[in-house]
Amino acid sequence: MRSRQVLPTVLLALVALLAVAPFLLMLLVALSPPGSPTIPHRLPGSLTLANFARVLAAEDFLRWTTNTFVYAAVSVVAVLLSASMAAYVFARKRFPGRDVLLWSMLGTLMVPFHAVFLPLLLLVAALGWVDGYWGLIVPSLANAQAVLLLRQFIRALPDDVFDAVRVDGAGDWRMYWHVVLPLCRPVLATLAAFVFLWHWNDFLWPLVVTRSERMWTLTVGLSTMDSGHIGIAELMAAATVTAVPCLLVFGLLQRHLVSAISGQGR
Template sequence: MTITRAGSVRAGTATAKAARPRAPKRRRWRRWPLVALLAVLSVLTVSPFVAMVVVALTPAGKPTVPAQWPESLTLDNLVQVLSASGFVGWTINSLVYALVSVVIILITSSMAGYAFAKKRFPGRDAMFWTFLATMMVPFQATLIPMFVLVNSLDGVDTFWGLIVPTLANSQAVFLMRQFILGLPDELFDAAKVDGASELRVYWTIVIPLTKPILATLGVFVFLWHWNDFLWPLVVGQSDATRTLTVGLTTLRTEETQLAVLMSSAAVSVIPCLLVFFLLQRYLVNSIAMTGLK
């Protein structure tokens, strides 16, 4: 009986060991539907961008996708867009509009987020939720009053009139406040015990610990302002302050080829892709840190 039991135990153990390597294979097969679904979604997402680039490189007058794949590609359309009068100025204006807005919004939103998250003062919560409620008001509803106010201050067709009204960003303040809430209070208490001023606490504790969310927010703010069209269209009334998104619309006439329009769209996307690839690792870090306490 004992031998039989031992033999059965050994046989069962051997069978279990032999069956263990098969488990990962089963899990791999279970992942294939998810992988296939992600692959299909990736193709659907990338296809419009690929079609835009192909059409932008198609010679004028030639068939384009999806009707027919072009037999040859050319850079003539890109050269025509880049050589357009005012293109360089529009690009510089867009960079100034986006980069200055990014810097100021990151500074002001991080300061406001730190105050709302870690400081105690009368009316803090009421002020925060009132400011957050402005997210519910569509921009189109405040466009005319904002333009009247900027016009009364002689801000139309100026850079400060283009930038300043967009700096009060409630979404940025909300993101910064939620991120700073997760920082340990002991760090701020220790800094106060050591006699650090509020500015030193902000510069040596808040800024270093919020780099991932600052980078993420910087990408979002840059994309918002680089792709912004309505407010620059209303305020920028000359080439001196006209942004790239507004300036490229002047190229759209009845005689303009589709390839030229796609070339202008492809050129406007390049800075967005560069910003994303440069700050991609910070985006991943910010997402990974959202679950940490």
């Protein structure tokens, strides 16, 4: 019995080590003093934060960080609000054409993003949103996956809860704000983590919709830093700083993620 427990533990430890190794190597290079080898074969004799200081002191890097934070944070709030409203309507309201509208929206999941990439870019350009926050944020707000996940969660909620609130005279807005949103907290936290990570690490759309350097996000900015003008240690320091918000978001929402995945979030 004990040997059966040891083997899965060893395998999981190896998989975890393989997953963490690139991040540890990135951090080690970022902390290395100038002149250190690109791929260190052993721990450097001394560690330094000078690479991080030079990266954080760069005006462009701070501007890219601000753009990325606005892009990710505003998208999270907007997607959660719009998707939860749509999901509540699809799950609890009856109106003509509901199923047709729902399946039409879900059908967009079958269409690859690259298929609508050019029409979407032309539409954004026609609206004058190129090289601005509107062009970055608005096209990603219609999230059919979020609507589907929330709809299934809301449909599974007990009908007695909604009936009791309606007996008290609550309308749809009160029902949505005081009943649906609190009960959907675990799945909302899960979606918030996924949407934030997706936008924070997004590269293709910010690359084509932004024109000036001042509107670049971190992913676009980092791709231009690897041009021989800075050292590999500074580049790894910038990549490490970029990864920190993702780790913080996952750490803060880990409890809700596990609760939603295990089905105990109700």
